[in-house]
Amino acid sequence: xxxxGRYIAEIPAPRRRExxxxxxxxxxxxxxxxxxxxxxxxxxGSEFDSWHQTRDQAEREAASLWGVTASSWRPDLRAV
Numbered sequence: 001x002x003x004x005g006r007y008i009a010e011i012p013a014p015r016r017r018e019x020x021x022x023x024x025x026x027x028x029x030x031x032x033x034x035x036x037x038x039x040x041x042x043x044x045g046s047e048f049d050s051w052h053q054t055r056d057q058a059e060r061e062a063a064s065l066w067g068v069t070a071s072s073w074r075p076d077l078r079a080v
Contacts, residue, residue: 006076008042015067020047023062025055025073034058038066042078 007025024037024046036058037046052058062068 007073008076009062009068009072009074012067018047020066023066023068024076025058025062027055036061 005027009023009025011021011023019040020038022039022042024039024042026035026037027033028035028051031051034052034055034057035049036052037049039046050058050061052061059068059070059073063070
């Protein structure tokens with residue numbers, strides 16, 4: 001995954017909770033950091049977000065809390 005843009009990953013079914021099924025990882029140009037967002041569906045607004053200084057930090061949180069591996073992330077083509 002490159003260091004720019006917006007990426008999506010589906011949360012594995014056993015790790016879903018509170019209706020959250022998708023994670024979005026988005027680069028913040030102004031701060032240079034990354035925001036991790038949790039969504040019930042990709043067509044709705046996020047239910048939560050967390051800011052991270054690096055992409056690696058955001059990916060580690062996604063893996064530890066939601067079971068989303070680094071290889072699960074895909075470019076969000078809807079954002080193009």
